[in-house]
Amino acid sequence: MSRPAWRLLAASALLAAAGCSGSAPAIQYGSGGSFRAGPIPAEKLPSAADAEDLFELRLAGSDGEKLPAVAGSYRIDGSTVVFDPAYPLVPGTRYEAVFLPGTPEAVTKEVMLPARDPTPTTVVEAIYPSGDLLPENLLRLYLYFSAPMTRGQAWGNLRLIDEKGRAVDMPFLELGEELWDRSGTRLTVLIDPGRIKRGVSPLEEMGPVLSEGGSYVLEVLPSWEDAGGKPLRAGYKKAFRVGPPDREPLDQRSWKLAEPRAGGTEPLAIGLGKALDRGLLLSAFGIEGPDRAPVEGSIAILDGERTWSFTPLEPWKSGEHAVVVRTTLEDPAGNAIGRPFEVDTLEPFQTRLHVEVVRLPFSPVNASR
16 A cells, blocks of 8 residues: 555544544644644554644635645644644735545634734834934934834935935945844944044045034934834934034043932932933943942933933932943944044044943932031
């Protein structure tokens, strides 16, 4: 007897045995995306290699049309054959699942997931820096979305428009691997550094992306798709003016600390003097207590990224604390603590930090003072 004929007879025997057990054959589709069909009597279980003869999943054709089977993997779980499609089922598409195909006792089940609601829901929540006056040598922007976005579409859906209504030619560093955060809701966009640093070819040949005194609009097109494949609910425009370049390194000694009171949970606020990089403001700061243990709390970025605020979970203790700041902190032009983004070769910069963090001591004020 040929192997296909033997398999067909084995499948029929299994169905007969299943009927004797009193449990009717059935097909189930679970929320995890797997199909389960059975029961198969334990004494008649086929090998894993034969499991694919017991079940098939196809796109549902019209007028008896038989479409190709959906690819996937098969396994035997107890008295059930389990099928895992290689790809998720497409919402709004009809599928036909068959247990014991090719036998008179075949069981068929139609499956169709509800079609996705095509109504766009995702929006651009904010673009940082939030100010409307940005330096000519602006290096970095952050785009925040209300839901995860599709990767690989940024450069076709972002435009920088000058005051004459013209699109600036190739303003961004178009990396193949877009700089998304883990949630897929924040994109880091870099202005082409070659058109910022003086003395390099792109700046000499193409000119700066932004020019002091000019006005620009960063435009996000509504055709950008979210992770569900739907376009944005609306486009977004951020208008701003351009001021002189900022090439000064950050100096933490100029920051103003408003010390909180011991025994309370009022925030510690640090006036930074100018807007700093919002993304780094959320990660570069920490607070240490009198025992140098980390103090837990929540961070707020205020005043157009000019103020960093920290509210502790528990009341402030008496004694000396410290604000711990990583020297990787930067402003929107890429200047870090003790290090400018660009060093002028005509005026060599002498001061340079070789430490990873700086500490700013403070002591919560006692209520009696």
